[in-house]
Amino acid sequence: MSSNGIVLELNQLSCGYGDTTVVSQLDIHLRAGDIGCLLGPSGCGKTTTLRAIAGFEPVTGGHIQLDGREISRPGQQVPPEQRQIGMVFQDYALFPHLTVEDNVGFGINRDPQRRKVVKELLDLVKLGAYGKRYPHELSGGQQQRVALARALAPDPKLLLLDEPFSNLDGELRRRLSAEVREILKSRGISAMLVTHDQNEAFSVSDHVGVLKDGKLQQWDTPYNLYHEPATPFVASFIGQGYFIRGQLLSPDTVQTELGVIRGNRAYQLPAGSAVDVLLRPDDIVGQEPSSLKAVITGKTFLGATTLYRLQLPTGSTVESIFPSHDDHAVGESVGIRIAADHLVVFAARGSVNVHAQLPLEQVLDNENAAESA
Numbered sequence: 220m221s222s223n224g225i226v227l228e229l230n231q232l233s234c235g236y237g238d239t240t241v242v243s244q245l246d247i248h249l250r251a252g253d254i255g256c257l258l259g260p261s262g263c264g265k266t267t268t269l270r271a272i273a274g275f276e277p278v279t280g281g282h283i284q285l286d287g288r289e290i291s292r293p294g295q296q297v298p299p300e301q302r303q304i305g306m307v308f309q310d311y312a313l314f315p316h317l318t319v320e321d322n323v324g325f326g327i328n329r330d331p332q333r334r335k336v337v338k339e340l341l342d343l344v345k346l347g348a349y350g351k352r353y354p355h356e357l358s359g360g361q362q363q364r365v366a367l368a369r370a371l372a373p374d375p376k377l378l379l380l381d382e383p384f385s386n387l388d389g390e391l392r393r394r395l396s397a398e399v400r401e402i403l404k405s406r407g408i409s410a411m412l413v414t415h416d417q418n419e420a421f422s423v424s425d426h427v428g429v430l431k432d433g434k435l436q437q438w439d440t441p442y443n444l445y446h447e448p449a450t451p452f453v454a455s456f457i458g459q460g461y462f463i464r465g466q467l468l469s470p471d472t473v474q475t476e477l478g479v480i481r482g483n484r485a486y487q488l489p490a491g492s493a494v495d496v497l498l499r500p501d502d503i504v505g506q507e508p509s510s511l512k513a514v515i516t517g518k519t520f521l522g523a524t525t526l527y528r529l530q531l532p533t534g535s536t537v538e539s540i541f542p543s544h545d546d547h548a549v550g551e552s553v554g555i556r557i558a559a560d561h562l563v564v565f566a567a568r569g570s571v572n573v574h575a576q577l578p579l580e581q582v583l584d585n586e587n588a589a590e591s592a
């Protein structure tokens with residue numbers, strides 16, 4: 220680890236294919252022992268970034284440092300096998316003709332401790348009894364655990380995981396991702412994951428970078444990405460929610476159709492500015508009696524809770540999570556109240572009409588237009 224506790228640094232990193240820049244001026248610092256994640260829509264450059272870190276793609280701008288040592292810059296790069304980076308791929312990529320033990324020990328053939336290390340790692344991934352089996356005799360989840368043990372055997376400085384759970388489904392996927400986090404944390408292993416699954420990103424990682432069109436929108440904790448999104452894109456890509464139009468009354472209060480809402484900070488916009496206020500389903504709760512009424516237009520039963528889509532008197536739509544025993548029918552009018560600790564506000568890109576509600580897609584289109592202007 221370098222003296223500042225950072226294991227991986229991407230500084231103004233750019234890379235691409237031929238003349239096409241795919242990833243542009245990325246700044247990411249991963250602390251030693253942390254699990255980072257690159258998250259974003261298909262084609263935003265997640266895998267390209269991971270491959271650049273691994274040394275499979277040259278960089279066209281900026282540089283990458285691992286453990287205080289520069290490993291990539293334009294025209295110069297340390298070969299992948301000399302980077303001390305382990306990789307786990309979506310398709311496991313195990314050697315079919317080698318036993319589980321030999322797969323795990325493959326990268327440490329000359330290590331006198333090989334047997335001991337292999338045993339320890341197989342125990343770590345809960346496959347101690349499977350050493351003599353071949354990959355085709357294992358389930359998908361077990362094969363991925365072997366791949367993880369194999370990647371950890373040479374004691375890498377950093378582990379890269381490219382969509383490691385996407386060949387698995389449902390419950391197994393959720394369980395294995397939690398297990399992998401526990402394994403990495405128990406050994407203090409630094410890792411960077413690529414996924415397009417937000418739940419997976421949140422359950423595995425300490426920090427998540429949201430990419431859009433090869434640019435980093437925000438590198439932050441899952442909590443902050445959800446509650447303090449830095450851009451309208453992050454606000455819409457992460458979690459659920461609707462924007463309603465508002466007007467800033469003072470640095471921390473906004474007039475909206477749901478009344479005056481006080482935020483948790485001073486917003487850097489002049490009083491009177493038109494703003495778009497993000498309301499997540501957990502920012503609106505049921506309350507009876509309440510002068511604030513909304514009509515239920517949609518209902519999704521989620522088990523412990525129910526997600527309701529609500530229409531406000533002005534026609535705007537918001538969503539709200541109710542405890543599931545607080546059961547209502549579509550068409551019913553319910554009392555609500557705002558319970559937003561973290562009020563997320565962006566400068567509105569349209570008219571100052573407080574009651575106008577922009578569809579999210581339009582907010583994003585406006586943002587795109589502003590970016591390319």
Ligand SMILES: Nc1ncnc2c1ncn2[C@@H]1O[C@H](COP(=O)(O)OP(=O)(O)OP(=O)(O)O)[C@@H](O)[C@H]1O
Pocket residue numbers: 236241259260261262263264265266267268415
């Ligand atoms: N070998 C290649 N040659 C040329 N273009 C490529 C190559 N690999 C990827 N690209 C392009 O680079 C862009 C980013 O691809 P990348 O695989 O990094 O995206 P991603 O975010 O990982 O997407 P996904 O979630 O779909 O895997 C895409 O437009 C893709 O078409």
